[in-house]
Amino acid sequence: MKKNILQIISMIVLLVSIQSCSDSLEETNPNSVSTDVYWSTLTESNDNLTSVYGAMLNHFIWFFDVDAFTSDMAFPSDRRNPRGSYTPFYQQRFSNTNKELTQRWDALYQVVFRANQVIDGLNGMNADLKSQPEWTEQMAQARYFRGLAHFYLHSTYNEGKIIIRDFIPASSEEFSIATSSSEDVMVFFREDLKYAYDNLPASWEQKTRVSAGNAAFNLGKSYLYSSEYDKAIPYLKDVIENSEYGYRLLDGEDVNLLFTQAGDYNDESIFELNYSDKQQTEESQWDEESFNNRWGRYFGPQSGKIGGGNSWVIPSAWLTNEYLNETLDATDARNFVNDGSGGLKLRSVSLRCSQLIAVVNDEDKEYYLQPKANSFYGFGNTKFSNFKKYSNHDISTSEALVLGINWKSGKNVIVDRIADAYLMLAECILQDSGDVSAALNYINPIRKRWGIVQLEATDYNATTLMEHIMHKERPLELAVEGYSTRNIDLRRWGITKSRLEELAAQDWNLIEYVSLDGKKFPKSLIQPGISPDTSDNTITIKEYVDAANNYQDNLHAYWELPLSEVLNNQQSSN
Structure with a gap:
């Protein structure tokens, strides 16, 4: 076809x-x-x-x-x-x-x-x-x-x-x-x-x-x-x-x-x-x-040999937070995964979140042919999520390997x-x-x-x-x-101005995430509110001001x- x-x-x-x-x-x-x-x-x-x-x-x-x-x-x-x-x-x-x-x-x-x-x-x-x-x-x-x-x-x-x-x-x-x-x-x-x-x-x-x-x-x-x-x-x-x-x-x-x-x-x-x-x-x-x-370069994560994008377009804080907090249906068998010891546990994030964006606490979805996103990407430098829609995360370890250069997808x-x-x-x-x-x-x-x-x-x-x-x-x-x-x-809907003002008034902060295998990811997981640590301005996130x-x-x-x-x-x- x-x-x-x-x-x-x-x-x-x-x-x-x-x-x-x-x-x-x-x-x-x-x-x-x-x-x-x-x-x-x-x-x-x-x-x-x-x-x-x-x-x-x-x-x-x-x-x-x-x-x-x-x-x-x-x-x-x-x-x-x-x-x-x-x-x-x-x-x-x-x-x-x-x-x-x-x-x-x-x-x-x-x-x-x-x-x-x-x-x-x-x-x-x-x-x-x-x-x-x-x-x-x-x-x-x-x-x-x-x-x-x-x-x-x-x-x-x-x-x-x-x-x-x-x-x-x-x-x-x-x-x-x-x-x-x-x-x-x-x-x-x-x-x-x-x-x-x-x-x-x-x-x-x-x-x-x-x-x-x-x-x-x-x-x-x-x-x-x-x-x-x-x-x-x-x-x-x-x-x-x-x-x-x-x-x-x-x-x-x-x-x-x-x-x-x-x-x-x-x-x-x-x-x-x-x-x-x-x-x-x-x-x-x-x-x-x-x-x-060129979308793979713009949307793919920037992370050495794996990922190979430039992370130029990354999800906003409020959007990431909404994906993270979707309520899973406990009657849907797809929401339960292997807990590593022969039993089952609830998925860490929703199927929609897993399919559309990459986040540090998604322990259940392969990303760039790695077992999970935090296997290779640290979600640091205030880049706590990535869009998946336009990247080649499903077929390659790197955007640069698809057509020999990360400008081409x-x-x-x-x-x-x-x-x-x-x-x-x-x-x-x-x-x-x-x-x-x-x-x-x-x-x-x-x-x-x-x-x-x-x-x-x-x-x-x-x-x-x-x-x-x-x-x-x-x-x-x-x-x-x-x-x-x-x-x-x-x-x-006539809400562009009020929406931007609403988002500008929001406060967000980044906390450490510890993966299931014990690896620590400092300042990688977004949450609402002002950080109690005012000494580090890379913890606090403000957008759309x-x-x-x-x-x-x-x-x-x-x-x-x-x-x-x-x-x-x-x-x-x-």
């Missing part, structure tokens, strides 16, 4: 302009694609459609690192010496002069231009080709990605007032287009997504292609984002209940597949970025459409999965009808599959359950995942139009 799609993409790079840059260079003009499209067969158009999929591999679309820092998910490396290039985002000091705003803008519009090229070429075909099912399926895929890119842009920039591009500019005058209203943009991208929903198959033999389920997921999400809960519910129910899509929550022992190489394109995955550690391995890590990605990236649909549907039900029991029907299956105690309807009302979704279920399940998921959630002081809704809730767009497009401010 993976090999076939990658071979097609490798041929396409010879036919379309390929964007390549380092993190110190600006993006290539996404309008550099040819406007002369003459395709005489659906094979030719399908080859060019694959270039749209290739454009989605661009790191700058996703910015999992930047988005983690501008939300409440992560800290930029060592808390005593935060990584400088990330501090404008973590401290909420960024503006439209930061290159990242231009990089994401250009990367998403490159997807739009590629999709428009395919749409233009398909529309230019003869009636016989247009009558074939393959023509409709290709048009639906191209319109899906054009709609998705506009949806992402709308969710990120200028309060949704972005530029609608539905044709390939042939001149500088056609390139300079005024921004549209947020409402007009929503109408536009939903028309594309609805066309995709109506015309894509429910599934493909190869899951690398988008299906009607992808369109249903993003239509539902778009209506949730605009607080049109009644319109979101049917699409989200379709994603969950339509057996033709083949989606399901992984449960039982299958939860161990999530975010691992063995779990590529598992039944929970809705949309996945397809990378490889076997195809085109010589390609530069700075080629934004290469088959490798072949690990797939799950963008959308059905767990998000469950949580979005629970929220829509609460907001639409206030039915706590009905909402819990979509929250508790996620908790059950992780062996976490079920929530009882008698303990919540619509308000308190919504707060639980906002501060526990969504961030713990979807941490640093999807397209700017946490940032958009905080903004649409600058962010709480600096954050302003009008500057940071949405990204501004990039300065490059303002300067080069004379109509962009109209």
Whole structure:
């Protein structure tokens, strides 16, 4: 499956302009694609459609690192010496002069231009080709990605007032287009997504292609984002209940597949970025459409020969603490492990914690092919946890061994999965009808599959359950995942400023952990409160203080139009 799609993409790079840059260079003009499209067969158009999929591999679309820092998910490396290039985002000091705003803008519009090229070429075909099912399926895929890119842009920039591009500019005058209203943009991208929903198959033999389920997921999400809960519910129910899509929550022992190489394109995955550690391995890590990605370096732990990452993106204190304190279901046999003397003991942390982050007191989960995380990683220097989602901890002892350098990872990236649909549907039900029991029907299956105690309807009302979704279920399940998921959630709930202020007021301290084999790990385990030892400032942890002081809704809730767009497009401010 993976090999076939990658071979097609490798041929396409010879036919379309390929964007390549380092993190110190600006993006290539996404309008550099040819406007002369003459395709005489659906094979030719399908080859060019694959270039749209290739454009989605661009790191700058996703910015999992930047988005983690501008939300409440992560800290930029060592808390005593935060990584400088990330501090404008973590401290909420960024503006439209930061290159990242231009990089994401250009990367998403490159997807739009590629999709428009395919749409233009398909529309230019003869009636016989247009009558074939393959023509409709290709048009639906191209319109899906054009709609998705506009949806992402709308969710990120200028309060949704972005530029609608539905044709390939042939001149500088056609390139300079005024921004549209947020409402007009929503109408536009939903028309594309609805066309995709109506015309894509429910599934493909190869899951690398988008299906009607992808369109249903993003239509539902778009209506949730605009607080049109009644319109979101049917699409989200379709994603969950339509057996033709083949989606399901992984449960039982299958939860161990999530975010691992063995779990590529598992039944929970809705949309996945397809990378490889076997195809085109010589390609530069700075080629934004290469088959490798840089996330292993950013998220993997920094620890000599084992681990081999840089620990640039590490979980925030509050998030780590929430994972550590999930209540295990004592009736779930998976929560009991060998105690070393022939008996059983309760797991040290939840299955969700073990699968998604590494912590010093997780004595039961292998990490970088070592028996447990503290076998090789000391969790010192204020780095008391690590994200696992984007690292190669399941297949190698070091990020550097996967492709010979820790800048390159072949690990797939799950963008959308059905767990998000469950949580979005629970929220829509609460907001639409206030039915706590009905909402819990979509929250508790996620908790059950992780062996976490079920929530009882008698303990919540619509308000308190919504707060639980906002501060526990969504961030713990979807941490640093999807397209700017946490940032958009905080903004649409209207709580970004208050959330940062709440976190800035919290105190944390680090204590020593003694492993089951008697090894001591000083200042490695996070706990709430002020440390009684005031002589050591590396014990006390404070986060988000600058962010709480600096954050302003009008500057940071949405990204501004990039300065490059303002300067080069004379109509962009109209």
